[in-house]
Amino acid sequence: MINIQPVIKQDLVVLEQIEKALFGESGWSVDQFQKYAAVAGAKMLVAHNTFGDPIGHVCFAQDDAHAIVTNLAVARSHQRGGFGTRLMEEVVKSVRAVSDDVLIEFLVAEDNLELLMFLKGQGFRWVQTIDEPFEGKDLDGYLLFWEFIPTKRFSFTIDH
Numbered sequence: 689m690i691n692i693q694p695v696i697k698q699d700l701v702v703l704e705q706i707e708k709a710l711f712g713e714s715g716w717s718v719d720q721f722q723k724y725a726a727v728a729g730a731k732m733l734v735a736h737n738t739f740g741d742p743i744g745h746v747c748f749a750q751d752d753a754h755a756i757v758t759n760l761a762v763a764r765s766h767q768r769g770g771f772g773t774r775l776m777e778e779v780v781k782s783v784r785a786v787s788d789d790v791l792i793e794f795l796v797a798e799d800n801l802e803l804l805m806f807l808k809g810q811g812f813r814w815v816q817t818i819d820e821p822f823e824g825k826d827l828d829g830y831l832l833f834w835e836f837i838p839t840k841r842f843s844f845t846i847d848h
Contacts, residue, residue: 695732746775753787
């Protein structure tokens with residue numbers, strides 16, 4: 689069972705460990721999580737395994753029908769177990785609570801092939817390559833979008 693909840697202070701040390709294990713020194717620290725939490729519209733969700741241990745998270749800023757995902761990570765030992773998918777479903781659910789139309793942006797470093805392939809499988813599509821958007825990294829970024837715009841149905845009658 690996958691349990692998704694808002695991040696609480698007690699989760700942060702484990703989330704930092706997950707970040708550092710996956711991304712080395714460029715992974716988020718407890719301080720960076722706390723600074724992000726203070727951003728207007730910022731939301732941070734954590735996935736817990738069946739034992740209640742934090743094993744992944746997603747951070748995103750939401751403004752009506754638009755969200756920008758800034759961080760998604762799942763502990764290597766739990767990858768391919770549906771945790772990343774559930775976290776992204778919660779982002780969509782949060783945006784859809786405000787609007788039927790949904791646009792989600794995700795900026796991914798060019799060397800993060802696992803995340804790029806995961807997001808492609810989730811329906812994200814490439815929109816733009818951005819030259820070196822990551823501070824202190826000599827990497828390009830790929831801007832990806834995911835959209836859901838429901839088909840509008842029209843009803844009409846024909847007068848004879």
